[in-house]
């Protein structure tokens with residue numbers, strides 16, 4: 001081989017400071033096309049990302065080759081959302097070259113922070129569900145599990161949120177505008193996906209009835225691959241995202257003049273499929289384009305999975321032994337009908353055989369019980385868009401109901417609840433029922449949520465298939481959420497217990513005994529203070545507000561939703577504000593209320609709550625009588641990058657959803673891991689967090705899920721009575737309703753006041769208010785004792801080992817997927 005290539009090849013993989021620096025300069029000039037004098041920060045980001053990417057490619061190919069050579073069983077995580085965030089620090093950290101990179105940049109006169117900050121935040125998701133998928137990718141790669149992510153390469157991720165006059169305004173988020181250095185386009189990996197058309201019946205070669213889908217529109221799904229770097233760099237997995245391309249009919253067609261422009265229009269329209277992420281979190285809009293997105297990426301992924309399987313196999317009997325397909329909520333549930341179609345129509349399998357294979361291959365995760373979030377597509381729409389799938393769904397349903405009818409004759413109400421078709425009103429396909437029936441395992445995402453699934457949405461299915469529902473409590477990756485986001489605390493932890501916790505978070509329990517060590521407490525406080533200073537500077541930059549570093553940072557960061565009850569927090573904020581004004585001589589514990597979160601653009605109530613928080617902030621922050629005691633900030637554009645700054649700085653973590661409504665929560669875990677104390681209801685994973693940290697180290701308040709259920713069953717309650725009997729609640733609500741925070745439009749908040757009063761207060765904000773204030777008071781009292789507070793904070797961090805997504809993913813691997821780690825063989829020179 002030509003010696004120059006050889007040396008260049010080694011150069012590409014060198015991980016020391018000199019090698020990195022040389023590689024940066026080479027990339028800057030020859031790929032970015034700039035010299036060091038002309039390069040912008042963004043140029044440097046692209047340069048560094050490309051140089052880092054070089055250092056994963058060989059390992060990536062080794063990993064893929066190992067899976068292939070071992071014909072390992074793979075797990076395919078199908079998700080409409082992957083909320084990745086930035087990748088530069090993540091890649092460097094998982095490769096173990098953060099310091100080397102910093103030094104190399106230093107020698108070039110550059111600051112690592114500036115380069116890192118030039119990376120856009122990849123926001124291909126709305127909130128918890130999409131971030132969970134991203135944490136799972138990190139955990140699968142970090143544990144050597146053969147896991148692939150499959151999703152959509154949206155050109156526009158989640159909108160950018162700005163406040164104009166205190167109102168949320170959405171701007172398009174163009175993360176791909178300057179190119180994406182992490183991805184590899186695969187123009188040759190292309191699958192056709194069909195829509196519309198009709199179904200033709202015919203007789204197959206043995207005279208059996210068979211079907212083909214004809215006269216359909218076609219688009220192509222083109223693959224883009226992003227390497228997923230596991231911790232330590234041993235395993236590099238693949239995230240494959242699909243982008244819509246017009247069929248080649250356009251490229252190779254010849255048109256007369258009229259048809260040419262029509263064909264161009266058609267091309268543009270068909271490529272709109274992967275244009276934009278739907279910005280709704282836990283609510284369905286039922287738009288045809290959304291259904292098409294769901295089918296588009298699911299069909300392409302299944303075709304890809306079958307192609308990979310058929311490289312080693314000639315029949316489909318072994319598919320369930322070689323592929324586990326996990327459905328991240330019902331968004332890809334149409335895949336059950338699609339796999340049946342591929343097996344029966346395209347590969348000529350018998351129905352029963354195909355069904356057995358399908359069910360053994362799929363598993364389904366449910367993430368919500370909220371009725372408005374359970375997908376139910378109109379039969380008329382599926383008939384039109386996916387006519388063959390509608391037939392298949394009918395067939396699945398008929399066979400299932402026939403078998404069930406034989407067992408439980410007469411109970412028509414039960415049969416209609418089990419049906420895949422909701423016959424009340426416009427006929428709809430219940431995607432949750434389809435996902436349940438077509439999967440061998442179905443799981444909830446916290447112990448409480450899984451119990452409630454059994455009692456509510458899937459009660460009848462649970463009776464029918466008692467072994468199918470299982471629990472997999474969510475988790476978070478300790479790499480991004482502690483090591484990377486909180487270097488101050490993670491370095492402190494490592495000095496005391498070593499670095500084993502990074503890949504085995506259960507080891508963090510060794511910190512428990514340090515809670516009684518005064519020196520450690522002091523250092524723990526110092527780390528928190530450093531993070532609070534960093535957040536205070538961020539707040540000042542984003543909002544112009546100066547906050548007190550020595551106040552309680554009381555943090556509620558999550559999507560804006562009535563069930564998450566930001567309103568409860570706002571009401572407490574107002575009540576506290578009033579108390580502070582009434583009692584100016586009392587020495588108050590200073591409080592900084594930090595809010596952040598986006599509202600779905602069409603969710604008017606959530607947007608009104610945003611405006612209310614901004615209005616309250618304006619009044620409170622301009623009132624000199626509470627100047628040193630209370631500040632309220634609503635940070636714009638909450639995303640993964642903002643979370644990495646906010647979470648390490650939090651003292652108090654607000655997890656205050658109406659009990660029974662938050663399936664799990666994962667922000668609750670991130671905050672506790674970073675040493676925040678939780679104030680929360682017994683909802684979702686809060687229940688398990690309490691079990692792990694101990695009831696003395698968490699502030700629990702409010703009604704339980706059972707109490708909420710009983711209250712609703714008995715016809716609800718009268719919020720007016722509750723309000724009348726609580727003067728501070730009454731005063732806070734009166735201020736809102738009389739325009740104390742909206743002098744320019746005194747009626748602005750009537751919809752909110754209405755919902756909390758005559759509207760019946762569906763989310764029980766007023767019902768839980770008094771107990772919430774009691775818990776807040778307890779938190780403030782504790783904060784007066786820094787040693788006790790710190791002790792409990794340390795115990796929180798030390799007790800979060802179980803909430804690592806490594807643990808979650810291992811449970812899936814063993815109990816649902818039956819996949820096992822594969823150790824890639826990396827021949828060639830060593831690598832740390």
Ligand code: GPW
Nearest residue numbers: 127128129282367368373662663664665
């Ligand atoms: F409605 N979740 C979410 F279930 O972030 F599909 N978006 C969603 O659209 C849905 C759920 C869906 C969240 C849950 O609200 C949260 O409690 C959970 O921790 C998270 O999914 C991950 O399981």
